[in-house]
Amino acid sequence: MPAARPRLAIIWLTVFIDLVGFGIVIPILPFYSARFGAHGMGYGALIGAFSLMQFFSTALLGRLSDRVGRRPILLATMVLNAAGYLLFAFAPSFLLLLVARLIAGFAGGNISAAQAYVADITSASERSKGMGVIGMAFGLGFIFGPGIGSIAARLGGHAAPGLVAAGLSVVNLLSAFFILPESLRAEHRAVRDLWPFGHMADALAHRELRPLMLVWLITPFAFSAYTVALPLWATTTLHWHEQELGIFFVVVGLVAAFVQGGLFRLLTRVVSDRRLLITGMMGMALSIGVVPFLAHSATLYAWTVVLAFSNSIMSPAATGLVSTFAAANEQGTVLGVAQSLGALGRFTGPFVIGVVYDWTSPLAAFLVAGGAMLVGWAASLGVPKPRRPDVSLGV
Numbered sequence: 555m556p557a558a559r560p561r562l563a564i565i566w567l568t569v570f571i572d573l574v575g576f577g578i579v580i581p582i583l584p585f586y587s588a589r590f591g592a593h594g595m596g597y598g599a600l601i602g603a604f605s606l607m608q609f610f611s612t613a614l615l616g617r618l619s620d621r622v623g624r625r626p627i628l629l630a631t632m633v634l635n636a637a638g639y640l641l642f643a644f645a646p647s648f649l650l651l652l653v654a655r656l657i658a659g660f661a662g663g664n665i666s667a668a669q670a671y672v673a674d675i676t677s678a679s680e681r682s683k684g685m686g687v688i689g690m691a692f693g694l695g696f697i698f699g700p701g702i703g704s705i706a707a708r709l710g711g712h713a714a715p716g717l718v719a720a721g722l723s724v725v726n727l728l729s730a731f732f733i734l735p736e737s738l739r740a741e742h743r744a745v746r747d748l749w750p751f752g753h754m755a756d757a758l759a760h761r762e763l764r765p766l767m768l769v770w771l772i773t774p775f776a777f778s779a780y781t782v783a784l785p786l787w788a789t790t791t792l793h794w795h796e797q798e799l800g801i802f803f804v805v806v807g808l809v810a811a812f813v814q815g816g817l818f819r820l821l822t823r824v825v826s827d828r829r830l831l832i833t834g835m836m837g838m839a840l841s842i843g844v845v846p847f848l849a850h851s852a853t854l855y856a857w858t859v860v861l862a863f864s865n866s867i868m869s870p871a872a873t874g875l876v877s878t879f880a881a882a883n884e885q886g887t888v889l890g891v892a893q894s895l896g897a898l899g900r901f902t903g904p905f906v907i908g909v910v911y912d913w914t915s916p917l918a919a920f921l922v923a924g925g926a927m928l929v930g931w932a933a934s935l936g937v938p939k940p941r942r943p944d945v946s947l948g949v
Contacts (some may be wrong), residue, residue: 561671574719576699577698599905619890625734638655669873669893670890675737765937765938769930769934773899774900787845827871843923875937
């Protein structure tokens with residue numbers, strides 16, 4: 555069995571390529587959807603549809619990876635990713651564009667298997683650092699992806715970003731097929747029901763996991779709501795286009811790569827995961843709520859740095875805490891539940907904020923998103939200090 559460090563590098567590369575493909579379509583999505591007459595609710599539906607499928611697939615794929623292993627799940631979802639991006643490139647209508655996002659959303663549920671892979675090969679004390687490496691892959695994916703997408707759209711039209719993303723998914727599939735070994739030992743495999751919605755109730759009822767599960771639900775709701783409102787507001791107020799929105803995601807990615815690629819590991823030596831979680835939640839709430847009061851792109855980018863930094867310390871800390879409270883044979887399951895709750899938040903947030911934005915005002919949309927993040931911050935205050943590495947949910 556290969557050592558942990560090379561395998562961590564391989565899974566990092568897998569997630570990185572996957573996220574580059576995802577990042578390619580993000581800056582063009584609001585403008586692409588506008589070609590079919592979509593506004594706040596329509597754009598929110600495209601974002602929400604992706605997360606709706608993630609809600610189902612993260613739970614399913616996390617538990618399935620506990621049964622069959624991580625490698626088969628990762629490979630199968632890479633195939634689906636390529637198919638979804640091809641349909642995205644050639645979608646002739648809003649309906650098929652929506653179907654493409656549904657396919658990509660289901661494939662995006664493989665993050666629970668990727669995180670479980672990291673949990674398999676790291677000790678409990680090193681787990682949040684390993685999750686930080688995954689976060690760095692996300693950050694770098696958002697650095698390169700949006701820039702590639704903007705350039706591809708400018709040079710090759712609206713179909714080009716989807717084609718590039720599909721090609722990267724094929725590269726990802728081939729590299730993982732030949733170099734990614736299985737991480738889950740035979741003695742840790744378990745057969746359980748594949749639709750663990752009762753298990754979500756168990757996690758929410760668990761004293762130590764409940765505050766974390768609430769954080770995993772509320773934070774993506776607020777953040778996804780913000781990502782729907784921001785392009786709509788910036789387009790009309792600051793006159794942004796694909797290039798400016800691409801720069802926004804590059805800023806997010808650069809900060810995430812810097813923090814989760816090195817600074818986060820240094821912070822964990824002196825600050826607990828719990829404190830990083832609480833601090834990050836407050837920083838995100840402030841960064842979202844202040845947006846409608848900004849008048850210049852420069853100040854928005856500055857607050858984007860605060861937002862990205864806060865998210866970059868919050869996310870791996872939350873993931874590390876969840877995996878710390880899960881037994882060795884339940885890593886995929888519990889992380890899948892957390893990711894499914896996150897997907898549920900990302901599904902409902904865009905719809906809610908799309909309606910608020912269209913029917914009330916941009917100010918109300920940002921205040922709703924920032925207020926929701928404050929509720930998540932309040933939930934994070936209830937997260938206990940870890941007392942033991944494994945807490946079984948009895949499933």
